[in-house]
Amino acid sequence: MLKKTDPVDAFQVERLTVDYDADSGGPLQDFSLNLRQGEITCLLGPSGCGKTTLLKTLGGFVVGRDTGGVLFEGRYLNGPTPDIVMIFQENNLFPWLTVRGNVEFGLKFKRGVGTQKREKVDDMLRIVGLAEAADRYPHQLSGGMRQRTAIARALVSDPHVLLLDEPFSALDISLRRRMHTLMHDLWEKTGMTMVMVTHNIEEALQVGHRVIVLGDRPAKVLIDADTSADAMKDRYSPESLALQQRIESVIY
Amino acid sequence: MAKKTNGVTAPLIVGVLSVGALLGAWELTGLTGGALASVLPPPSQFLRSIAESNFRIGLGSQAATVTQSLLATFLRVFVGMGIAFVAAILTGALLSLSRVATWSLSPILQLLAPIAPIAWIPTAIVVFGITDVTAIFIVFMGVYFILTLATLAEIRRLPPEFQTVAGNLGATPLQRWVWVTLPAILPGVFMLLRTNFIAAWMAVLVAEMVGLRDGLGAIIMMGRNLFNNELVMFGMVVIGLTGFVVDRLLQFIGQRILWWRV
Numbered sequence: 001m002l003k004k005t006d007p008v009d010a011f012q013v014e015r016l017t018v019d020y021d022a023d024s025g026g027p028l029q030d031f032s033l034n035l036r037q038g039e040i041t042c043l044l045g046p047s048g049c050g051k052t053t054l055l056k057t058l059g060g061f062v063v064g065r066d067t068g069g070v071l072f073e074g075r076y077l078n079g080p081t082p083d084i085v086m087i088f089q090e091n092n093l094f095p096w097l098t099v100r101g102n103v104e105f106g107l108k109f110k111r112g113v114g115t116q117k118r119e120k121v122d123d124m125l126r127i128v129g130l131a132e133a134a135d136r137y138p139h140q141l142s143g144g145m146r147q148r149t150a151i152a153r154a155l156v157s158d159p160h161v162l163l164l165d166e167p168f169s170a171l172d173i174s175l176r177r178r179m180h181t182l183m184h185d186l187w188e189k190t191g192m193t194m195v196m197v198t199h200n201i202e203e204a205l206q207v208g209h210r211v212i213v214l215g216d217r218p219a220k221v222l223i224d225a226d227t228s229a230d231a232m233k234d235r236y237s238p239e240s241l242a243l244q245q246r247i248e249s250v251i252y
Numbered sequence: 253m254a255k256k257t258n259g260v261t262a263p264l265i266v267g268v269l270s271v272g273a274l275l276g277a278w279e280l281t282g283l284t285g286g287a288l289a290s291v292l293p294p295p296s297q298f299l300r301s302i303a304e305s306n307f308r309i310g311l312g313s314q315a316a317t318v319t320q321s322l323l324a325t326f327l328r329v330f331v332g333m334g335i336a337f338v339a340a341i342l343t344g345a346l347l348s349l350s351r352v353a354t355w356s357l358s359p360i361l362q363l364l365a366p367i368a369p370i371a372w373i374p375t376a377i378v379v380f381g382i383t384d385v386t387a388i389f390i391v392f393m394g395v396y397f398i399l400t401l402a403t404l405a406e407i408r409r410l411p412p413e414f415q416t417v418a419g420n421l422g423a424t425p426l427q428r429w430v431w432v433t434l435p436a437i438l439p440g441v442f443m444l445l446r447t448n449f450i451a452a453w454m455a456v457l458v459a460e461m462v463g464l465r466d467g468l469g470a471i472i473m474m475g476r477n478l479f480n481n482e483l484v485m486f487g488m489v490v491i492g493l494t495g496f497v498v499d500r501l502l503q504f505i506g507q508r509i510l511w512w513r514v
Contacts, residue, residue, distance in 0.1 A: 061416060082422040091411035095512040096435045108431065109422035137512070157421060 010037040010161060010193040011058055015068030018053055027053045028064065029218035039228075040187055040194040042208035044201060046251055050219035051197045052165055058195060059086045059163050073160070082110065085154040086163040089170060092150035093138040099149050100125065100134040106153040124152045127189070128182065144175040148182065155186065164196040168203065180206050201247050205232055205240055213247055222250045291481055295489065298482035309471055309483065316466050322494060325467040328384055328456045329449075329498075332391025336452075337445055340396055344403030344437070345429055361397055369394030369455035373462055387459045387467070394455040395448045402444040406437035410514060439510040446502040453495050468494070 013033040019026035027050030035041050035058075043051040056062040057070050060077040064070075070077045072084065093102050103121050107113045113120065125131045128148040138146055147167055154162055168176045180203065187194065198204050204211045205227050213223035223246065231239040275295065282294030293301075302309075307318045316324075343361075347354045372393045373386075380386040414436060418428045460469025468491050475483030 080420050088413045091413035
């Protein structure tokens, strides 16, 4: 698969150390990694290996010790920024707002949108295929529709980066595959940097241009694979099967 | 569809029959004409008696219509509950935004919460006199502390993702409170307000019985002082009916306006 732009770094993680509990040792110690702009990177690894912590540091929700840090577009991240938006596995949507209300929430605190607000929300609802469901409330939606609403709300504010924390793990296999297609369509349209944490190897290979497997504690990069080639998108191709086996042997 | 209709109508029919049976038994007791009939005069008897006095209760210039008494009690309960509701939400906001406020105010709230609203009546009469403010204060004291603790509990059980999402989209702490925390906790706090309505209702009736000259509680006290059981029974029935109607109204608001669950 072709990349839209020449890859440059969106994130530079430099000697990052995160200690939730100083006695037990943090999940990330002196950890370094670069993530390229305009790519979909998938983070895989066993539970507790530090992939969600890494994702939170990329969003500025967790700030590590001052011995290192995360550089985003060349500047150190000190906290959350509207340029980097995160989507969670659940509890993304506000139950008292309709689909439209939830998507509009993405622009509520953004200056300079003004009269374009409705137009932008309508466009985004069309892109994620929810124009017909705009007046429904979250409890009236399927799991896939809820996650599409969350994606629409995240994207309507034109962020530079989308972070996804196991966003499709609660969905069944057919919905999950439709969401993978949606993610690719969105990436084709926006060329946005996306970083997704997942437990599903097949999902990582399908969606990601790059798959990073973390392991051990504190976390280490065990595999860093380029999965942008078309052969990697065919789950039964020899290249894909070989990588799947390699990842399985490292994780399990 | 038929099942759904049965689901609504069957309890209604059984409920109406049950109340009808109670009224029937009550009327039969009245027909016996014994001591029980004079202590528990049936509706046909006390309604006739109240209608003969044009639904005015009291003596001379102090007499008030039943509607006036009803409105006086309603005003006290709703104003007291409304102020307590808003104050509890604001206190909850303050406590959730400031650790120092939580450390300093939480022990006071927990010390005052267990005091029954009725215990405040003597103090309130001394401070505010025999006025509407006394009754409103009693209702406020009966509801405010419980609602404040409930507001805090609701805030604590909110999914952390809500705050993260709003902060991530550029909301300031105050904006997060107004646009996320407040709507998220409103249904839960309102449900507790409904639960505490009975407590507020009882508090105001007691305040009216012991001090105030009007209101539904005062009707019962007037009946007692005049040895008029018909008036006592009438007051009790009006209290029961209005309490039931208001509870259903609050239930309706909870289900139709503040319907979401977090």
